[in-house]
Amino acid sequence: MNIAIVGATGVVGRTILSVLYERGLLWGNDIFLYASKKSAGEKIVVGDKEYEVAELSIKNLKKHYDLALFSAGKDVAFAWAPTFVKLGAYVIDNSSAFRRRRGVPLVVPEMNFNDIKRYSKIIANPNCSTIGVCLPLNEISKKYKIKRIIVSTYQAVSGAGKLAIDDLKNGTTNKLPHMIKNNLIPQIDSALKNGYTYEEDKMNYEIKKILHNKELKISATCVRVPVENCHSESVYVELNKRPNINILKECFNKKGMVLIDDLGRGKYPMPIISNGKDEVFIGRLRKDTSTQYGVSFFICFDNIRKGASLNAVQIAEMVIKKYLTKKTKC
Numbered sequence: 001m002n003i004a005i006v007g008a009t010g011v012v013g014r015t016i017l018s019v020l021y022e023r024g025l026l027w028g029n030d031i032f033l034y035a036s037k038k039s040a041g042e043k044i045v046v047g048d049k050e051y052e053v054a055e056l057s058i059k060n061l062k063k064h065y066d067l068a069l070f071s072a073g074k075d076v077a078f079a080w081a082p083t084f085v086k087l088g089a090y091v092i093d094n095s096s097a098f099r100r101r102r103g104v105p106l107v108v109p110e111m112n113f114n115d116i117k118r119y120s121k122i123i124a125n126p127n128c129s130t131i132g133v134c135l136p137l138n139e140i141s142k143k144y145k146i147k148r149i150i151v152s153t154y155q156a157v158s159g160a161g162k163l164a165i166d167d168l169k170n171g172t173t174n175k176l177p178h179m180i181k182n183n184l185i186p187q188i189d190s191a192l193k194n195g196y197t198y199e200e201d202k203m204n205y206e207i208k209k210i211l212h213n214k215e216l217k218i219s220a221t222c223v224r225v226p227v228e229n230c231h232s233e234s235v236y237v238e239l240n241k242r243p244n245i246n247i248l249k250e251c252f253n254k255k256g257m258v259l260i261d262d263l264g265r266g267k268y269p270m271p272i273i274s275n276g277k278d279e280v281f282i283g284r285l286r287k288d289t290s291t292q293y294g295v296s297f298f299i300c301f302d303n304i305r306k307g308a309s310l311n312a313v314q315i316a317e318m319v320i321k322k323y324l325t326k327k328t329k330c
């Protein structure tokens, strides 16, 4: 198969390549890395393999691709995803370009892979904060009807790409709107007229689309914090009946999640625990004492892995299995 990674020199793109390597997808497949002109010729080494980055331009394209994993922002996605589709690829895009488009599935594979059809040639990877919280919400929704969600995020600088990581390390403001060192910024993405930010609106819209529940009431507050990697979220969920903590613990004891919940012993999810890991870590699980039907918990996850690259590669694996592997008759 021909697999393209567009945005291969970025934080997400590099991790996509690593995750493909870890999951054995670099063997037997031809991998093509693309980025902007300034990265042309750069070599990226992963395991025992070395790849050269090409400028994303018509002259550097192959005649056919099976898959294209995009992580180069929404402008590049708008401009180039249709070209890769014409060249035969299933495009899995990490940006917000297509997430709200009708007919484009927005997918967390553990939850709604079946939203992808053979003809869904563009597949959107959700926002990182959305992916993290959707795993526990999905399990809760199998036991209870969820009525309302209030979520506050503590988002790492890596979520804004490599320039934002430099801003944290160097005390600069080249990417982030304010100094992040010794600070936090209660604004991620642009301001909307209703007082929310676009990042908060993304969570609101995307959680409903993935859970197939337009009636959900959601309010998000998204904050950038001076942590290099791993997003955290404080989550309050209002249910249709009193929560049972043991049932909820069972909900979180599923593949892709790890419950670390022993407040007395100081055990709970933290960025230093989830860094480099694939799972969403959950803790501080408790009944909300201010309402009968509320439950609160805290999550941490690696926003570059499950929040972006890993989720995209998991989608790719399932697309390969379902649509790109020739079934041989015995």
Ligand SMILES: NC(=O)c1ccc[n+]([C@@H]2O[C@H](COP(=O)([O-])OP(=O)(O)OC[C@H]3O[C@@H](n4cnc5c(N)ncnc54)[C@H](OP(=O)(O)O)[C@@H]3O)[C@@H](O)[C@H]2O)c1
Binding pocket: 006, 007, 008, 009, 010, 011, 012, 013, 034, 035, 036, 037, 038, 039, 056, 071, 072, 073, 074, 076, 094, 095, 096, 126, 127, 128, 158, 159, 160, 161, 162, 163, 303, 304, 307, 308
């Ligand atoms: N970081 C996260 O946690 C996260 C999570 C979910 C989704 N996302 C989304 O994923 C995308 C990438 O994020 P990131 O954090 O990896 O950003 P990043 O570190 O800034 O990397 C951006 C990548 O896009 C490439 N690029 C920029 N302009 C290009 C152009 N005109 N043509 C071709 N390639 C171009 C860059 O190439 P050069 O190096 O040559 O400039 C680089 O490879 C964004 O849409 C972001 O919103 C990120």
